[in-house]
Amino acid sequence: MATGVERARAAAEAAARQSYGRLVAYLSARTRDLAGAEDALADAFAAALSRWPETGVPDHPEAWLLTVARRRSIDQQRRRMTGEAGQAHLRLIGEELEQEMAREKFPDDRLGLIFACAHPAIEAGVRAPLILQAVLGFDAATIASAFLVSPSTMGQRLVRAKSRIKQAGIPFRIPEKAELGERLSAVLEAIYAAFSEGWTDASGAESRRRNLASEAIWLGRLVVDLLPGEPEALCLLSLMLHAEARRPARRGPSGEFVPLSEQDTLLWDAGLIGEADALLQRAGALDGIGRYQFEAAIQSAHAARRFAGRTDWAAIATLYAGLMTLSASPVVAVNHAVAVAYAGALEQGLALLDAIDDTRLNEYQPYWAARAELLTLSGNLAEADKAYQLAIGLETDLAVRRFLKRRRGDAASRSGQVSG
Amino acid sequence: MQYMLLLHHDDTPFAAASPQDQETMSAPYMAYNEALIKAGAMVSGERLQGASSATTVRVRDGRTEVLDGPFAATKEQLGGFYIIEAPDLDAALNWAARCPSANYGTVEVRPIWPTR
Numbered sequence: 357m358a359t360g361v362e363r364a365r366a367a368a369e370a371a372a373r374q375s376y377g378r379l380v381a382y383l384s385a386r387t388r389d390l391a392g393a394e395d396a397l398a399d400a401f402a403a404a405l406s407r408w409p410e411t412g413v414p415d416h417p418e419a420w421l422l423t424v425a426r427r428r429s430i431d432q433q434r435r436r437m438t439g440e441a442g443q444a445h446l447r448l449i450g451e452e453l454e455q456e457m458a459r460e461k462f463p464d465d466r467l468g469l470i471f472a473c474a475h476p477a478i479e480a481g482v483r484a485p486l487i488l489q490a491v492l493g494f495d496a497a498t499i500a501s502a503f504l505v506s507p508s509t510m511g512q513r514l515v516r517a518k519s520r521i522k523q524a525g526i527p528f529r530i531p532e533k534a535e536l537g538e539r540l541s542a543v544l545e546a547i548y549a550a551f552s553e554g555w556t557d558a559s560g561a562e563s564r565r566r567n568l569a570s571e572a573i574w575l576g577r578l579v580v581d582l583l584p585g586e587p588e589a590l591c592l593l594s595l596m597l598h599a600e601a602r603r604p605a606r607r608g609p610s611g612e613f614v615p616l617s618e619q620d621t622l623l624w625d626a627g628l629i630g631e632a633d634a635l636l637q638r639a640g641a642l643d644g645i646g647r648y649q650f651e652a653a654i655q656s657a658h659a660a661r662r663f664a665g666r667t668d669w670a671a672i673a674t675l676y677a678g679l680m681t682l683s684a685s686p687v688v689a690v691n692h693a694v695a696v697a698y699a700g701a702l703e704q705g706l707a708l709l710d711a712i713d714d715t716r717l718n719e720y721q722p723y724w725a726a727r728a729e730l731l732t733l734s735g736n737l738a739e740a741d742k743a744y745q746l747a748i749g750l751e752t753d754l755a756v757r758r759f760l761k762r763r764r765g766d767a768a769s770r771s772g773q774v775s776g
Numbered sequence: 777m778q779y780m781l782l783l784h785h786d787d788t789p790f791a792a793a794s795p796q797d798q799e800t801m802s803a804p805y806m807a808y809n810e811a812l813i814k815a816g817a818m819v820s821g822e823r824l825q826g827a828s829s830a831t832t833v834r835v836r837d838g839r840t841e842v843l844d845g846p847f848a849a850t851k852e853q854l855g856g857f858y859i860i861e862a863p864d865l866d867a868a869l870n871w872a873a874r875c876p877s878a879n880y881g882t883v884e885v886r887p888i889w890p891t892r
Binding site (some may be wrong): 475477523524525526527531 | 779862863864865866868869887
């Protein structure tokens with residue numbers, strides 16, 4: 357149970373975050389000066405996070421933040437300006453502003469801001485970090501640690517991207533219908549990238565990375581709220597919620613890795629799964645099918661195990677086959693082969709795995725782990741052992757390494773061999 | 777905002793064409809110019825003589841070096857430019873995509889440095 361203090365802090369943070377993104381968007385939408393807007397709000401945001409847990413969230417959070425931000429910049433001005441006339445003038449400006457702030461309703465330009473951050477003229481790798489900073493107010497150091505790059509590198513990339521938005525005149529707006537699909541997929545890709553970074557840290561040892569997954573879900577909800585008729589946005593959120601629902605089951609009591617097939621379905625979050633399935637259904641009623649719809653449907657099929665008691669691998673194999681028609685990713689091809697094998701066609705699955713021609717797979721741990729599993733099932737234990745060895749060598753997560761070693765030992769003991 | 781569209785393409789086919797074919801090849805540019813003017817987006821635009829007519833100059837240590845030929849020896853050369861008025865990058869990119877040169881060469885879009 358969260359204490360009252362924690363609840364107050366969480367409420368303050370949520371409100372500040374909502375307001376922060378809105379204000380950055382509002383202040384930068386016309387000038388395209390993202391850095392300037394962030395500078396103006398930095399102090400105000402910090403003040404809100406320290407004061408709101410005690411005072412409660414104000415009635416007009418945006419007005420509060422903007423007033424504080426303006427007051428700070430007036431303070432700075434005051435230090436530069438001397439003389440009675442200057443003081444009186446500034447006091448007047450301050451009073452006027454506060455009156456204006458109290459009644460002003462702020463338009464929500466956050467989606468336009470997100471589209472600017474994920475514009476094709478912005479380097480793909482910096483889009484997700486830029487969204488996290490501009491919309492959620494993350495500092496460069498936090499983003500850097502989540503994306504595993506040095507703070508100075510991340511800082512430079514963010515600064516460069518922001519000056520590019522300003523100089524090149526990248527617009528803050530929702531693209532027209534004709535280009536919305538392509539542009540939205542860049543936005544969704546950036547959100548998914550943030551989610552995946554957070555998801556990789558299964559143990560939750562690095563809270564910054566774990567938070568990234570919940571921030572990505574928050575952004576996913578925002579996009580769904582603002583574009584409720586876009587099936588791919590609904591499905592990305594559905595996909596992320598399905599994954600999030602299984603988080604409590606991904607690790608055992610002593611931190612050991614638990615693969616999906618062995619997870620205790622009672623530990624899955626039924627509320628999140630319900631929400632995820634409802635989103636998928638909503639998307640199904642709309643026109644158009646995309647990669648996230650297939651991926652969400654695959655997650656939904658896995659989640660159905662909690663009622664059925666078994667996994668419908670044939671359905672999953674069909675969904676992966678559908679996904680393959682949209683995406684040439686070797687990762688999808690590996691998952692398809694595994695699903696085919698588990699659906700009963702073991703040899704066919706192995707043949708599909710062999711047929712994937714992509715050198716990137718040589719360094720892809722799940723490929724070797726999948727190969728090892730399927731070879732073990734088919735009784736080819738010598739080859740399975742080699743594949744396990746490669747998978748273990750490629751894995752950096754200690755818990756997953758221990759799991760793979762255990763599997764390798766189990767397979768070896770079946771043949772009477774001793775694993776080396 | 778103002779943007780410059782820099783048209784890079786291989787100009788040898790045009791140079792080798794008959795006057796009649798050159799006229800045919802120029803027709804899309806005439807239509808494009810009309811569209812820019814009609815939309816109030818045209819600030820200026822010029823076609824350049826072929827890259828084979830280029831001369832480069834640089835001054836190093838007080839010495840002026842003059843070389844025949846263009847700045848970079850690549851197949852796609854700067855063949856012309858437009859300066860256009862556009863509300864934002866998306867609008868400028870739209871114009872760039874409609875430029876005939878984009879179909880067989882590359883159009884670089886650069887915002888003009890604001891002086892005011």
